[in-house]
Amino acid sequence: MVVAATDQDNATTLESLVGSIGAVTLGQLTAERRRLAVLDLPGTTRHADDLAAGGDHLSMSLYLAITQAVTRSAQAFVEFVASPIGRRLLAETGHLPTLARPPEPRS
Numbered sequence: 001m002v003v004a005a006t007d008q009d010n011a012t013t014l015e016s017l018v019g020s021i022g023a024v025t026l027g028q029l030t031a032e033r034r035r036l037a038v039l040d041l042p043g044t045t046r047h048a049d050d051l052a053a054g055g056d057h058l059s060m061s062l063y064l065a066i067t068q069a070v071t072r073s074a075q076a077f078v079e080f081v082a083s084p085i086g087r088r089l090l091a092e093t094g095h096l097p098t099l100a101r102p103p104e105p106r107s
């Protein structure tokens with residue numbers, strides 16, 4: 001069994017091993033233009049629109065976590081992700097953005 005330390009290492013390993021099988025997100029496949037075949041599993045789909053409509057039961061939530069002491073560059077990144085351009089880029093790579101505005105830091 002091969003174990004990869006990062007998502008990118010995982011996808012690269014899957015691409016290089018003939019007959020391999022592994023888990024990769026649709027977002028990563030799309031954003032990184034990976035050369036991997038997607039298996040259709042019963043009750044799942046490859047499209048964020050279907051997930052938004054409640055038609056997919058296999059999904060993973062991603063969160064941005066910040067603290068009160070967030071740096072300016074980190075806060076700028078959070079604001080970019082929540083911006084119309086950031087949300088469009090997320091949607092184009094198979095993600096289903098749900099935030100309308102950046103979260104406020106919690107204490």
